Amino acid sequence: MKAILANEPLPVSDPRSLADAEVPDPAAPKGRDILVRVEAISVNPVDTKTRMLNHPGAAGAKPGPRILGWDAAGVVQAVGEQVTLFKPGDAVYYAGSNQRPGSNAQLQLVDERIVAKKPAKLDFAQAAAMPLTTITAYESIVTHMGVDPDGRDKGRRLLVIAGAGGVGSMAIQIGRKLGLEVIATASRPESIQWCRDLGAAQVINHHQPLKDGLKAIGVPEVDCALVCSDIDLYWTQFIDIVRPLGTICSIVRNEKPADIMAIQRKSLRFAWEGMFSRSTYQTADMIEQHRLLARVAGWIDAGEVKCTLTQKLTPINAANLRAAHAKVESKGMIGKAVLSGW
Numbered sequence: 306m307k308a309i310l311a312n313e314p315l316p317v318s319d320p321r322s323l324a325d326a327e328v329p330d331p332a333a334p335k336g337r338d339i340l341v342r343v344e345a346i347s348v349n350p351v352d353t354k355t356r357m358l359n360h361p362g363a364a365g366a367k368p369g370p371r372i373l374g375w376d377a378a379g380v381v382q383a384v385g386e387q388v389t390l391f392k393p394g395d396a397v398y399y400a401g402s403n404q405r406p407g408s409n410a411q412l413q414l415v416d417e418r419i420v421a422k423k424p425a426k427l428d429f430a431q432a433a434a435m436p437l438t439t440i441t442a443y444e445s446i447v448t449h450m451g452v453d454p455d456g457r458d459k460g461r462r463l464l465v466i467a468g469a470g471g472v473g474s475m476a477i478q479i480g481r482k483l484g485l486e487v488i489a490t491a492s493r494p495e496s497i498q499w500c501r502d503l504g505a506a507q508v509i510n511h512h513q514p515l516k517d518g519l520k521a522i523g524v525p526e527v528d529c530a531l532v533c534s535d536i537d538l539y540w541t542q543f544i545d546i547v548r549p550l551g552t553i554c555s556i557v558r559n560e561k562p563a564d565i566m567a568i569q570r571k572s573l574r575f576a577w578e579g580m581f582s583r584s585t586y587q588t589a590d591m592i593e594q595h596r597l598l599a600r601v602a603g604w605i606d607a608g609e610v611k612c613t614l615t616q617k618l619t620p621i622n623a624a625n626l627r628a629a630h631a632k633v634e635s636k637g638m639i640g641k642a643v644l645s646g647w
């Protein structure tokens with residue numbers, strides 16, 4: 306099969322960083338695995354970090370060729386003997402596990418418990434834009450912030466740092482769908498407009514003090530904050546703007562030590578979201594990722610959640626993948642970049 310290999314931790318400007326290759330097909334699926342013919346893929350910051358081998362959660366934290374890619378849409382080719390959710394011919398979307406070869410290949414094995422049927426309304430390219438960011442945003446809001454999945458927390462205020470990015474775009478939409486008042490941060494006219502179009506009630510600039518931005522829109526405090534960028538910059542600011550007993554959830558690691566005592570006085574809760582944790586540790590509830598992807602697919606098909614694809618490159622090859630990595634590394638993404646077709 307065709308695949309794109311990350312060979313060495315090289316800058317993306319070097320053609321050897323990601324290279325076209327011919328590799329053996331995966332083995333026939335066993336157990337709960339399904340074999341998927343990949344039709345479209347999307348690129349996330351985890352791809353660029355793993356390419357540079359600085360992402361400790363990645364199984365590839367060792368030198369050598371590796372297939373990256375943790376967002377895909379495709380068609381089921383074959384299923385393991387314990388598979389109950391899918392059959393050959395089903396169109397699916399998933400992020401997969403970073404402990405296994407990724408989706409930058411024509412064929413991929415993935416555990417059915419972290420896969421769902423592709424939203425019918427979306428084509429493969431559109432569907433590939435969605436899964437990793439959907440899982441991350443949904444787990445942050447529902448699992449970690451404890452927001453009621455059936456909308457009984459209507460009116461709770463959620464602040465989303467980096468609202469126009471891949472995860473922020475889904476957090477705005479999932480928060481709004483669950484009845485929250487979402488305040489997003491963005492700094493450019495086009496990213497501010499994107500957040501508004503996705504349903505953010507208000508947008509403030511993350512390059513200004515958050516407290517001032519909230520004050521200017523008449524909001525003294527938020528109930529919860531989702532950190533999708535630079536937690537070191539925002540950690541101490543949250544102490545002023547998250548209400549007592551509120552929640553801070555971060556999807557990004559701190560680079561500097563954070564003072565945990567700073568959030569004690571207000572009894573703030575802090576949670577990490579790691580969207581690969583369930584698959585890495587094969588948790589008993591990893592099927593929750595199948596369920597949430599299926600649920601959000603329903604919202605997409607009902608027109609309640611929009612596709613976040615903003616850039617499409619064709620075909621799936623190393624040159625286009627390097628271009629997408631470069632765009633993600635710029636930290637200026639709005640929505641998602643996708644590659645489709647071989």
Ligand SMILES: NC(=O)c1ccc[n+]([C@@H]2O[C@H](COP(=O)([O-])OP(=O)(O)OC[C@H]3O[C@@H](n4cnc5c(N)ncnc54)[C@H](OP(=O)(O)O)[C@@H]3O)[C@@H](O)[C@H]2O)c1
Binds near residue numbers: 349470473491
């Ligand atoms: N833990 C997990 O499970 C998990 C899952 C997914 C992603 N992540 C991590 O989460 C981060 C975000 O991922 P993503 O895909 O959403 O990223 P992304 O799409 O690349 O985010 C781009 C956005 O970041 C904003 N931004 C840039 N610098 C910022 C700053 N200093 N403060 C606030 N916003 C800033 C930009 O907004 P403006 O242009 O408006 O400034 C831009 O729209 C990455 O580090 C990624 O590795 C973790």
